[in-house]
Amino acid sequence: MNSLPINNVLLHPDSQGDNLSEWLNGNGGSGLINALSKPDGIIDIIKQAGLCGLGGSGFPTYKKWQLVNTQSNDRDKYLICNGNEDEPGTFKDAYLLSHSPHQVIEGAFIAALANGINKIVFYINPEQIIGLEKISIAVEQWQNSTLFKQIEQVLNKPLSIRVMASSGHYIGGEETAAIESVEGNFPFPREKPPFPAIYGVYGCPTLVNNIETLANITHILNHGAQWYQELGLGDCAGTKLYCLSGDVLKPGVYELPMGTALKTLIFDMGGGILLDKKIKAIFTGGASNTILTSKDIDVHLDFESVKAQGSSLGTGAMIVISEETGIVKQVTEYVNFYAHSSCGQCPSCKTGTFYIAQILNKIDTGQASTLDLDSLINLCKILPGSGRCHLLDGAIKIVDSSLLHFTDEYKHSLKT
Ligand SMILES: Cc1cc2nc3c(=O)[nH]c(=O)nc-3n(C[C@H](O)[C@H](O)[C@H](O)COP(=O)(O)O)c2cc1C
Numbered sequence: 001m002n003s004l005p006i007n008n009v010l011l012h013p014d015s016q017g018d019n020l021s022e023w024l025n026g027n028g029g030s031g032l033i034n035a036l037s038k039p040d041g042i043i044d045i046i047k048q049a050g051l052c053g054l055g056g057s058g059f060p061t062y063k064k065w066q067l068v069n070t071q072s073n074d075r076d077k078y079l080i081c082n083g084n085e086d087e088p089g090t091f092k093d094a095y096l097l098s099h100s101p102h103q104v105i106e107g108a109f110i111a112a113l114a115n116g117i118n119k120i121v122f123y124i125n126p127e128q129i130i131g132l133e134k135i136s137i138a139v140e141q142w143q144n145s146t147l148f149k150q151i152e153q154v155l156n157k158p159l160s161i162r163v164m165a166s167s168g169h170y171i172g173g174e175e176t177a178a179i180e181s182v183e184g185n186f187p188f189p190r191e192k193p194p195f196p197a198i199y200g201v202y203g204c205p206t207l208v209n210n211i212e213t214l215a216n217i218t219h220i221l222n223h224g225a226q227w228y229q230e231l232g233l234g235d236c237a238g239t240k241l242y243c244l245s246g247d248v249l250k251p252g253v254y255e256l257p258m259g260t261a262l263k264t265l266i267f268d269m270g271g272g273i274l275l276d277k278k279i280k281a282i283f284t285g286g287a288s289n290t291i292l293t294s295k296d297i298d299v300h301l302d303f304e305s306v307k308a309q310g311s312s313l314g315t316g317a318m319i320v321i322s323e324e325t326g327i328v329k330q331v332t333e334y335v336n337f338y339a340h341s342s343c344g345q346c347p348s349c350k351t352g353t354f355y356i357a358q359i360l361n362k363i364d365t366g367q368a369s370t371l372d373l374d375s376l377i378n379l380c381k382i383l384p385g386s387g388r389c390h391l392l393d394g395a396i397k398i399v400d401s402s403l404l405h406f407t408d409e410y411k412h413s414l415k416t
């Protein structure tokens with residue numbers, strides 16, 4: 001019997017469902033009503049709650065909101081609800097969109113009220129056909145509600161909502177790439193600064209928030225900052241949707257207190273490793289961060305603790321690899337994905353990810369020499385920091401850390 005409070009907020013049965021009347025008669029609506037009564041106090045509540053962006057960065061939500069809030073309301077202001085979700089091993093936003101669209105939409109309305117936003121875009125991966133449909137229907141229900149009219153009254157302008165399929169490129173989830181996409185362009189990430197909060201969609205102030213972040217806002221405004229803080233373990237606030245996959249018995253999305261130990265996620269929730277094998281490695285936060293090994297099994301899954309362990313919590317996705325799985329094959333698979341996903345506007349990323357993938361494929365198929373391995377090691381030294389976005393660095397991190405921990409496996413794969 002597990003004593004951890006699981007699935008107690010976003011995945012709680014009361015938060016599910018796609019009927020607005022049922023949502024408003026149950027758990028929903030109160031957060032929005034509180035926000036409508038005191039829009040000027042919303043950001044402070046989010047600050048006190050300690051909510052950080054759950055789309056990968058862990059950036060304090062209130063800071064980004066303050067920047068958007070202080071931009072002039074004379075112009076359009078945009079909110080992009082980021083549901084692009086294409087990171088390997090990450091599937092939490094798809095779950096929220098298709099099972100509980102109302103808590104996400106209510107969170108978006110609260111964000112709009114806090115920041116004077118009059119244009120909301122739900123930006124969803126085209127493969128999430130159910131999510132796209134559920135959000136579209138749910139938005140229509142809200143648009144016919146009295147609460148929606150009250151939002152427009154408080155905003156003092158019409159509120160437009162667009163539900164759009166993203167282009168489906170992994171890179172389209174990066175916030176400035178999402179902005180380009182909303183403008184109808186290919187999702188090429190932009191240079192920063194200027195930051196989206198100041199210069200976003202068509203040059204207007206733009207807030208980009210992840211779907212899980214927005215869903216949390218609904219509950220924070222309903223129950224208060226202190227309630228949210230107390231949900232986490234130790235100094236951590238809130239819960240986290242951890243995506244568990246790889247060589248575990250029970251992969252899935254698990255809602256647990258922020259700061260839950262990795263071993264609890266893998267063994268108590270995930271039922272342990274397939275065939276009772278040992279853990280070899282864990283790709284954290286998707287597959288674009290320094291990999292962890294069995295030595296890190298006690299790490300607490302929150303932004304600070306995973307960072308202290310030399311990696312990053314990222315999206316909260318944990319891909320577990322057992323001793324039965326070849327690390328070179330696994331890393332090669334992910335780097336092939338990144339090489340394919342590179343948007344190509346930074347020469348170091350376009351050629352670097354391609355070249356790394358080429359070497360890895362050679363190693364994985366037993367065709368590489370020690371010279372190839374040396375080239376790989378060198379590339380990991382010279383390329384970091386030379387791309388405009390995190391894609392290149394993410395690819396390097398998994399190669400570099402796997403080389404560090406599993407040198408022998410790489411060497412054994414070389415041609416003799
Ligand atoms: C290559 C790349 C892909 C990304 N994909 C996503 C995504 O699919 N969804 C998402 O919310 N954030 C994604 N991000 C992070 C966003 O740039 C941004 O930080 C996030 O949407 C902000 O929302 P949050 O503050 O609520 O976390 C990605 C970042 C990078 C570098």
Ligand code: SF4
Binds near residue numbers: 347
């Ligand atoms: S680092 Fe890669 S994916 Fe990112 S902007 Fe540059 S070329 Fe595109």
